[in-house]
Structures are given as C-alpha cells and as structure tokens.
Amino acid sequence: MEGCSIKNIIYHDSIILGAGASGLMVAHKYRTRDIALIESNASIAQKLKISGGGKCNITNISVSLSNFYGDSAFVKNSLEKFSRDDLLGFLKEHGVKPVIRKNRYYFCKNSSDEIVNIFRKTKNVYLNQKVMEVEKKENFILKTQTKTYACKNLIIASGGLSYPRIGASDIAFKIAETFGHSIMTPKPALVGFTVQKEQFWFKELSGLSAEVAIKVAGKTFQEAMLFTHKGISGPVVLNASLYWDKGEMEVDFVPSLSATRLQKVRKREIPLPKRFLNAFLERYPLEMLKEYRFAPAGNFGYSKAEVTRGGVCTDEVDAKTMMSLKEKNLFFVGECLDVTGELGGYNFQWAFSSAQNLILGR
Ligand SMILES: Cc1cc2nc3c(=O)[nH]c(=O)nc-3n(C[C@H](O)[C@H](O)[C@H](O)COP(=O)(O)OP(=O)(O)OC[C@H]3O[C@@H](n4cnc5c(N)ncnc54)[C@H](O)[C@@H]3O)c2cc1C
Structure with missing residues (x-):
C-alpha cells in the first residue's frame, strides 16, 4: 500500500529506515499506525535469515548487562522494558518455540524463517x-535513487557496517552526524583475529580447534578456538574481539588443568590436538600453555x-524512548547505537528490546 503521495513525495507519519530485526519489531509494535519501512535489499x-547458520540464535538463557559492550544504564532501560522472557513470550504468541542448544543458546528449531515469517x-x-540522504524541513525528507519520502517521525534502524x-x-552514522550526534568509532567485532609474524605458526594448524580460555580487558571467555589459514577464530575469539583494542591478550590453552597438574600429567594426557601440542612445545616451555600472551595483528x-x-x-539518545536528544x-x-552484545543471541535481544523500548509521540 502506498502512503499519501503529494507532488511525488510518499508520506507516512512514521518511517523506519531498515527492515532488519529492530526495524521490523518497531513496525510490529506500531502496526495500527501509519508507519512504513524503507529497505535497500529485495527482501x-x-x-x-542467515544468522546462527540459518537457525538464528535469538537469545540466551542468561541475559545480563555484563553481556553488552556499551553504557549499562542505557542498555538497562531496554532490557527491562522487553526482557528475554518478553521476547520468548512474543515468539510463543506467534507459534515459535526456540530450542536450547549447548545449555544456553536459544535457536530456531529448524530455520530462522520461523522468526522471519512473523x-x-x-x-x-x-x-x-x-x-542516500536525509534532511529536515517541516518533515524529514528521505531520498533514494528513485523516490522521495517524507515523515514526521524518522526511526533509524539501519544497523552497522x-x-x-x-x-x-x-x-x-551519516544521518546521526547531520543532526549533530557524536559517533563512537565503529570497529568490526565478533570477528576472527589476524596474527603477527611470531604467531604465523598458528596458520599451519588450520582446521584444528581446542577449548581454551582467553583473558582480555578484564573479561574471561572459555570456549572453542579455531585455527584458520588467516589466523584464529571460533566462539572464544569472536567474544574476545568485542573487548580487544590493541596490545596483548592472555590464552590458557589448558583451562581444565591447573598449573600444578599440568606439570604432573603425561604429554599424551594433555587435552589438546597432538599437532598443536607439538608445534607449541617446539617453541615454548610447557608451563606457557597456561599463560600464553600475544597481541593479534588485527581482525578479519x-x-x-x-x-x-x-x-x-547513547549519551545523546533518551534511554526511555529511544528519541534523539538533539532532534525531536x-x-x-538496534545495532546502529553504541551497544554491542557478546556472542550468544545478545545482539538480537538488543535489536528487539531497543525496538520495543521506542515510544512514538501521538
Ligand atoms: C553472519 C551473521 C550472523 C549473525 N548471527 C547472529 C545470531 O545468531 N544471534 C545474534 O544475536 N546476532 C547475530 N548476528 C548479529 C545480528 O544479525 C545483528 O546484530 C542484528 O541483525 C542487528 O539488527 P538491526 O535491526 O539493528 O540491523 P540489521 O538487522 O542489520 O538491519 C538493518 C537493515 O537496514 C538496511 N539498510 C542499511 N542501509 C540502508 C540504506 N541506506 N537504505 C535502506 N536500507 C538500508 C539493511 O539492508 C538491513 O536490512 C549475526 C550477524 C551476522 C552478520
């Protein structure tokens, strides 16, 4: 259905930029109003749809403020407004019953279409x-390559990079800057690391994986590390990448063994792939398995x-309504804000919680 069209301008009271998770949830919340979505993709x-290997990791059995990089006071408002249980309740209302995997992650049973279909x-x-651009006259005016749209309320839900x-x-970020907002420097996160020369031997182990613990910026993550031809990846690395800026991280390659126990066990009892263990011990002493420090070169x-x-x-956005404090x-x-969740369903939880927390005026 086309909105009201005046002089080839398509008008709706509210327009959402981006038909991703957060934008669609805002449209659902205000479905009885004159609201539209503009999306660059063909669907x-x-x-x-592609998230979580096509099964979408929607949320987590444990959702707390510590799972989010960003201003906790700001995040708290949205999570309280629409919690993990509210999200599960919403899905249930629409006939979607996610399953719990690895005792913590909620995934769609068969396919992320179960959620997209809602x-x-x-x-x-x-x-x-x-x-391509947005300006404000009496209304907000949005221009695409072929059309012009106008609205009283503009909701930016176009995600990150x-x-x-x-x-x-x-x-x-461009629109935010146009209206006087500050942008906290964007950076790829939940991503693998490239390595420096000293760790090029990691690349020779491409395909191997091991359960390790990584300490970075006061956080510790324990999960699988995957060696790849470009560097290292896997859940533990993805989480570490959210908190790593520059400098060294510490890896414990044998988190299941204490330092004392490690000195006593036989080599074949060390729970690591043989090829990794040999490559490591050719270069470093055994005790370093518990405390290996290195600085990644960058990320993928x-x-x-x-x-x-x-x-x-987020200092310039009202945490209770999601409205800009710079422009009425x-x-x-969603993700365009300076809030990022750890791996494990936290980013969809944020996208949906922040969307439900948005309050449009009359
Ligand atoms: C491969 C992959 C797997 C992931 N798996 C998970 C997971 O399992 N669990 C989890 O919690 N998170 C996951 N994430 C992260 C999660 O997908 C995002 O955090 C979430 O989708 C953000 O929602 P959003 O609505 O803010 O933005 P998006 O979902 O990114 O939606 C933004 C929309 O805006 C549109 N758009 C952008 N620019 C324009 C423009 N100029 N004009 C018109 N439209 C525009 C985009 O096409 C897009 O449709 C994954 C991400 C990726 C890339």
Missing part, C-alpha cells in the same frame, strides 16, 4: 530502496564480522 530481514505480513514495506554484501551501510574486517562495535553515542522525532534502535 526483509536478510541478516536474521514479520512477513508487515505493511508498507518499500524494498529495493537505498536511502558488518556484512555489506547484504545491505549494511553507514547511513545511520567487516566482511566477516558479525557486528559493528561503536556507533551512535528522530529515533535510533
């Missing part, structure tokens, strides 16, 4: 429309990063 929810009936979705091949763009970049850390500064009737939700 809605493309990231949701949003398929969303009205007023303008697809294949890439927003990760995965440009499925629509990611920097439009949220936005083409591989699941999320973008940084974004629209301009709102920000």
Whole structure:
C-alpha cells in the first residue's frame, strides 16, 4: 500500500529506515499506525535469515548487562522494558518455540524463517530502496535513487557496517552526524583475529580447534578456538574481539588443568590436538600453555564480522524512548547505537528490546 503521495513525495507519519530485526519489531509494535519501512535489499530481514547458520540464535538463557559492550544504564532501560522472557513470550504468541542448544543458546528449531515469517505480513514495506540522504524541513525528507519520502517521525534502524554484501551501510552514522550526534568509532567485532609474524605458526594448524580460555580487558571467555589459514577464530575469539583494542591478550590453552597438574600429567594426557601440542612445545616451555600472551595483528574486517562495535553515542539518545536528544522525532534502535552484545543471541535481544523500548509521540 502506498502512503499519501503529494507532488511525488510518499508520506507516512512514521518511517523506519531498515527492515532488519529492530526495524521490523518497531513496525510490529506500531502496526495500527501509519508507519512504513524503507529497505535497500529485495527482501526483509536478510541478516536474521542467515544468522546462527540459518537457525538464528535469538537469545540466551542468561541475559545480563555484563553481556553488552556499551553504557549499562542505557542498555538497562531496554532490557527491562522487553526482557528475554518478553521476547520468548512474543515468539510463543506467534507459534515459535526456540530450542536450547549447548545449555544456553536459544535457536530456531529448524530455520530462522520461523522468526522471519512473523514479520512477513508487515505493511508498507518499500524494498529495493537505498536511502542516500536525509534532511529536515517541516518533515524529514528521505531520498533514494528513485523516490522521495517524507515523515514526521524518522526511526533509524539501519544497523552497522558488518556484512555489506547484504545491505549494511553507514547511513545511520551519516544521518546521526547531520543532526549533530557524536559517533563512537565503529570497529568490526565478533570477528576472527589476524596474527603477527611470531604467531604465523598458528596458520599451519588450520582446521584444528581446542577449548581454551582467553583473558582480555578484564573479561574471561572459555570456549572453542579455531585455527584458520588467516589466523584464529571460533566462539572464544569472536567474544574476545568485542573487548580487544590493541596490545596483548592472555590464552590458557589448558583451562581444565591447573598449573600444578599440568606439570604432573603425561604429554599424551594433555587435552589438546597432538599437532598443536607439538608445534607449541617446539617453541615454548610447557608451563606457557597456561599463560600464553600475544597481541593479534588485527581482525578479519567487516566482511566477516558479525557486528559493528561503536556507533551512535547513547549519551545523546533518551534511554526511555529511544528519541534523539538533539532532534525531536528522530529515533535510533538496534545495532546502529553504541551497544554491542557478546556472542550468544545478545545482539538480537538488543535489536528487539531497543525496538520495543521506542515510544512514538501521538
Ligand atoms: C553472519 C551473521 C550472523 C549473525 N548471527 C547472529 C545470531 O545468531 N544471534 C545474534 O544475536 N546476532 C547475530 N548476528 C548479529 C545480528 O544479525 C545483528 O546484530 C542484528 O541483525 C542487528 O539488527 P538491526 O535491526 O539493528 O540491523 P540489521 O538487522 O542489520 O538491519 C538493518 C537493515 O537496514 C538496511 N539498510 C542499511 N542501509 C540502508 C540504506 N541506506 N537504505 C535502506 N536500507 C538500508 C539493511 O539492508 C538491513 O536490512 C549475526 C550477524 C551476522 C552478520
């Protein structure tokens, strides 16, 4: 359904930029109002669809403020407004019953379509429309290559810079800056690390994996590390990448053994792939397995990063309504804000919680 069209301008009271997780949830919340979505892709929810290996890790059995990089006081408002249980309740209402994997992650039973389907009936979705610029006259005016749209309320739900091949763009940051917002430096996160010369031997172990613990910026993560031809990846590395800026991290390659026990066990009892253990012991003493420090060279970049850390500064957004404190009737939700979740369903929880926390005026 087209909105009211005056002089070739398509008008809706509220327009959401981006038909991803957060934008679709805002449209659902305000479905009885005159609200529309503008999306550059040919279909809605493309990231949701491919997420979690096509089964979408929607949330986690434990959701706390410590799982989010960002201002806790700001995040708290959205998580209290629409908690993990509220999200599960919403899914249940729509006939979706996620299953718990590895005792903590909620995934769709068969396919992420179970969630995407909830949003398929969303009205007023303008697809294949890439927003190039936004200005404010009496209303907000949005221009795509072919059309002009106008609205009283503008909701920015266009995400971060990760995965440009499925629509990611920097439009949220450009619009925010146009209206005087500060942007916290964006950076690829939940991404693998490239390594420096001293760790090039990691690359020779491509394909191996081991359960390790990584300490970075006061946080410790314990899960699988995967050696790849480019460096290191796997859940533990992805989580570490959210908190790593520069400098060294510490890896415990045998978290299941104490330092004393490690000195006593026979080599074949050390729970690590043989090829890794041999390569390690050729270079370092045994005790260093418990405390291996190294500085990554960088990361695999936005083409591989699941999320973008940084974004629209939350000090300049009302935590209770998601409205800009700089420009009336301009709102920000989801990943474009300077809030990033750890691996494990926290980013969809944030996208949906922040969307439900948005309050449009009458
Ligand atoms: C491969 C992969 C797997 C992931 N798996 C998980 C997971 O299992 N669990 C989890 O919690 N998180 C996961 N994430 C992260 C999660 O997908 C995002 O954090 C979440 O989708 C952010 O929601 P959003 O609504 O803010 O942005 P998006 O979902 O990114 O939606 C933004 C929308 O805006 C559109 N857009 C952008 N620029 C423009 C423009 N100029 N004009 C018009 N439209 C535009 C985009 O095409 C997109 O559809 C994964 C991410 C990736 C890349």
